[in-house]
Amino acid sequence: MSESKINELKGDIDELNLLLKQAKRKRVQDLLSVEVRKLETEWISLRDSASSATPMDVSPIPTTSTVQEKRYQVKLNGYGWDQSDKYIKVFVTLKNVQNLPKEQVYCKLTDKSMELIVENLDNKDYTLVINKLLEPINVGESHWKQKTDMVVIFLAKQNPMSKWSHMTEIERKFEDQRSNRFKNDDLDKKDPQESIMSLMKNMYETGDDEMKRMISKAWYEGQQKKKDSTIDL
Structure with missing residues (x-):
């Protein structure tokens, strides 16, 4: 598997995590978390395979x-x-x-x-x-x-129980810079909710039956709450 594919997956994971921070609804957060874990599993597998085959x-x-x-x-x-x-x-x-x-x-x-x-x-x-x-x-x-x-x-x-986000300082610095560029270039120009809806649509089109079921349920419940709010007013 090429290094570009591994980097592309890592970029998708980073973007999903940023959208996860923007999401406010619990079910949307759950859906995004499931997709993050799915991509992280694939990324780790590809990274390990590439490591053993690296020239x-x-x-x-x-x-x-x-x-x-x-x-x-x-x-x-x-x-x-x-x-x-x-x-x-x-x-x-x-x-x-x-x-x-x-x-x-x-x-x-x-x-x-x-x-x-x-x-x-x-x-x-x-x-x-x-x-x-x-x-x-x-x-x-x-x-x-x-x-x-x-x-x-x-x-x-040296500090037991601490969770390392990266292996080295350089890797963390690189990811921080990349995240900052994403926030400045994209989040300031695009409605976060619009980004989440676009992402969920793509997840529905490419996901398995379980993913589609969860997204459909989240959308239906969201529409029902909107209707209930309108009636109350």
């Missing part, structure tokens, strides 16, 4: 002996992540990494960065560097594990 920069490591087998330095760019109350969990896919001795798989950590190093896996040395983490981590309580075709790094949150 990697490979360059040979000079050796001092012609007899010694060549080793290559591989810079990893793709990874997945999740979080619990205590940990940020980073998932790095590497085939057969479970077969390496533990001393060849390790991390260098600071309170705001991590570097995964995997030595001599099929004659390659792998590194993954993540700088400027969104929040500080507790180095002493962090650890990592080798699993089948994967390394999982457990970064202990």
Whole structure:
């Protein structure tokens, strides 16, 4: 799946979240939330698939002996992540990494960065560097594990129970700038309720039977309330 498709999905999710903040009716909020969760699930799946298939920069490591087998330095760019109350969990896919001795798989950590190093896996040395983490981590309580075709790094949150919106400060800054541009360029020019109605129409046309049923019910109940208000007056 192309990177443009992943970016397009991310943009749709961001726009839906902005419209969700503008929505005032509970049922409309529920409908938007369902669509956000649906797109987020698709986006995570595509992102993880792209991460495992991302081309990697490979360059040979000079050796001092012609007899010694060549080793290559591989810079990893793709990874997945999740979080619990205590940990940020980073998932790095590497085939057969479970077969390496533990001393060849390790991390260098600071309170705001991590570097995964995997030595001599099929004659390659792998590194993954993540700088400027969104929040500080507790180095002493962090650890990592080798699993089948994967390394999982457990970064202990310095502030347990905090929820990270992004993995790094740079990612959050980028999203904030994008959101601000959307608000300035679109929300000031367009009625939020009109945007929501247009979005719901598109959701109805492209949604499954359950989504159509929910939208039809929300529209019907809204029309009934309008009629009741008119009669009361």
